[in-house]
Amino acid sequence: MSTKIMINLPVKDLAASKKFFTELGFAFNDAFADENMEAVVITDDILVMLLVEPYFITFTHKQVADTSTxxxxxxxxxxxxxxxxxxxxxxxxxxxxxxxxxxxxxxxxxxxxxxxxxxxxxxxxxxxxxxxxxxx
CATH class of the missing domain: 3.10.180.10 (2,3-Dihydroxybiphenyl 1,2-Dioxygenase, domain 1)
Structure with a gap:
């Protein structure tokens, strides 16, 4: 098996983020989708996991970075x-x-x-x- 990468990103509005990446032409893997996350398929070996912020925090126990600053x-x-x-x-x-x-x-x-x-x-x-x- 080749090495794959899953990038986890916190998002505020899951539906809006899914729409954004859909408009860029990316598909989603429904096997990794629920009310807390969506998986953007960049390639067969690269997935970007969009995780709602409260769910994202359960993996890190740190604050989400304020990307405006x-x-x-x-x-x-x-x-x-x-x-x-x-x-x-x-x-x-x-x-x-x-x-x-x-x-x-x-x-x-x-x-x-x-x-x-x-x-x-x-x-x-x-x-x-x-x-x-x-x-x-």
Whole structure:
């Protein structure tokens, strides 16, 4: 079995968060869904578990980070093309996300960042490996 990752994120409004990620085009795994959580399928090996805050706290016993004043992490997705970077970022902004800075184009690396409805920062990038090798 390959190594898989499940990222657990606290959310205030589970239905709104599910709608946000649906609008980005992601599917959900109903085997991990109930009134406390939803599982966003990023790939076969990556799930993002959206957990309502009171349920999330039962796993950590710490306060949930206030994403309006602090960064807890940057969730980075590498995708197959610059067009896919723009597609995901544009869908996120249309669904209520907020842009973080301007798009960055380093020639071999193109990325855009946004926050989701709960202030979690996402970065979507495309790396042109041929251009990256030529640049080094």
């Amino acid at each position: 602090a960064s807890e992490a940057i969730l980075a997705l590498a995708v197959e093309s610059r067009e896919r970077v723009d597609e995901l970022a544009d869908k996120a902004l249309a669904a209520g996300g907020v842009a973080v800075g301007e798009p960055r184009d380093l020639g071999f690396l193109y990325l855009r960042s946004f926050t989701d409805l709960d202030g979690h920062q996402w970065e979507v990038s495309h790396i042109d490996m041929t251009a990256a090798m030529e640049a080094s």
